[in-house]
Amino acid sequence: LQCPALNTTAVxxxxxxxxxxxxxxxxxxxWGMHAGIFNAWATxxxxxxxxxLVDLPGHGDNQQQTLPDNLEHLAxxxxxxxxxxxxxxxxxxxxxxxxxLHHPEQVQSLIMVCATPCFQARPHWPHGxxxxxxxxxxxxxxxxxxxxxxxxxxxxxxxxxxERQHLKQLQDIIFQQPLPQQTSLINGLNLLQALDLSPxxxxxxxxxxxxxxxxxxxxxxxxxxxxxxxxxGSFHLLRGGHAPxxxxxNDMSNxxxxxx
Numbered sequence: 001l002q003c004p005a006l007n008t009t010a011v012x013x014x015x016x017x018x019x020x021x022x023x024x025x026x027x028x029x030x031w032g033m034h035a036g037i038f039n040a041w042a043t044x045x046x047x048x049x050x051x052x053l054v055d056l057p058g059h060g061d062n063q064q065q066t067l068p069d070n071l072e073h074l075a076x077x078x079x080x081x082x083x084x085x086x087x088x089x090x091x092x093x094x095x096x097x098x099x100x101l102h103h104p105e106q107v108q109s110l111i112m113v114c115a116t117p118c119f120q121a122r123p124h125w126p127h128g129x130x131x132x133x134x135x136x137x138x139x140x141x142x143x144x145x146x147x148x149x150x151x152x153x154x155x156x157x158x159x160x161x162x163e164r165q166h167l168k169q170l171q172d173i174i175f176q177q178p179l180p181q182q183t184s185l186i187n188g189l190n191l192l193q194a195l196d197l198s199p200x201x202x203x204x205x206x207x208x209x210x211x212x213x214x215x216x217x218x219x220x221x222x223x224x225x226x227x228x229x230x231x232x233g234s235f236h237l238l239r240g241g242h243a244p245x246x247x248x249x250n251d252m253s254n255x256x257x258x259x260x
Contacts, residue, residue, distance in 0.1 A: 014062040015081075017053040020046025023260065025111075026081050027053050030090025031188045032149050034060030034177045037089075037170075041249040048257060054081065056092070058184020060177045069187035071195065075102045085260065087111040090219065090242065091188055094119065097197055100206040109260060110208040110233075113252075114216050114242050116223045117197035117230075125198055127223035138189045145179050156242040159215040169246060201230040208233030209259040211252055213244040234259060 016035050019042060027038050035053035042051040057065035057077070068074050078099050086107045088096030093115020100107040121128035140148040153174065157166040210228040212221040214237055221237055228235035236255055238244045245252050 014055045014060075014065075015052045016055050016061045017042070018050065019043065019053075020048070020050050022049045023108075024050045024052065024082055024084025026084055026086050026096075027051060028086070028088040028092030028096055029054075029056065029059070030092050030115075031192065032059075032152055032180050032185060033090075033174060034180075036060065036173055036176055037243070038245070039173075041245040041252070044249050044253050045256065049085075049260075052082065052084075056095075056184070056188075058181035058187075060180075063178060063181055065184075066181065067184035067187045067191075069190035069194075071098060071191075074191070075099060079103065079106065081106070083108065085109045085111065087113065087256075088115055089113040089245075090115050091119070091192060094191070094195060094197070097204075098195075100208075101197060101200060101204060104206055107206050110204075110206045111256060111259070112208060112210045112224070112227070112233075113245065114211070114213055114219045114224070116219055116227045117195075117201050118223075119192040119195070119219070122196060125196070125223065127220035127226070129192075129218065131193075134189060134193050138186060138193075141182060141185045141189065145182055145185065148185075149174070149179065155217055158217045158241065160241040160247075166241075166246065170243065198227070198230065201227060202232075204231045204233075207259075209256065210235045211244070211255065212237050213240040213242055214238065215241045216244075218242045 035055045055062035057067040083106050086096040093112040100110045118125040153170045157163050208231050210224050212224040225235050240247050
């Protein structure tokens with residue numbers, strides 16, 4: 001499935017930090033976030049791997065670029081990243097999965113963190129985000145980016161233990177950088193609305209690990225479990241919500257080391 005084409009040229013993905021030694025892991029953050037969300041977890045992983053932290057176009061230190069809402073352009077843009085393991089969280093997982101499906105020579109292994117091949121609910125994918133909620137976020141972004149990001153952060157920690165404390169932790173990390181570019185936020189939501197890679201998931205040849213948060217209110221664990229089955233991958237349910245690596249990085253790092 002492709003979205004309508006945009007007049008856009010390929011951009012270079014920006015690796016904002018590289019740390020560690022060993023096999024390469026490219027880490028892609030989610031919608032409205034930036035690579036700094038991974039700092040603590042990446043430091044833990046860097047004892048065994050070379051970690052590339054990437055800011056998506058329009059986010060973090062890559063504000064001068066614009067995230068395309070076209071699948072073909074997206075895959076072309078990400079060809080500039082080095083070959084290795086691709087780890088994608090939330091929307092970053094959808095991007096990493098797309099790369100593994102269309103450029104498998106670039107993706108040695110795939111790690112999906114709180115991410116599925118189909119974000120928005122469909123008749124064949126009932127555990128996706130309801131269409132009206134995705135649409136409401138798009139309307140909100142057009143009116144007030146700051147308020148929209150605040151609401152999204154609250155949704156990420158909803159239902160987890162010490163919810164208020166973890167929300168403050170997220171806010172402190174995310175607001176170290178300028179707010180994401182509005183056009184890139186809207187294009188990201190267009191991608192999340194339009195893309196459905198579930199019909200081709202069975203053709204995935206790349207080894208895959210699917211890590212889900214038990215209390216995730218954005219990407220339902222059942223959706224990830226089903227996706228892992230379709231991809232013949234390995235599924236693990238962890239404590240935490242949509243960003244389990246903020247509280248359970250050690251558990252996740254151990255699973256990744258076992259997988260790789």
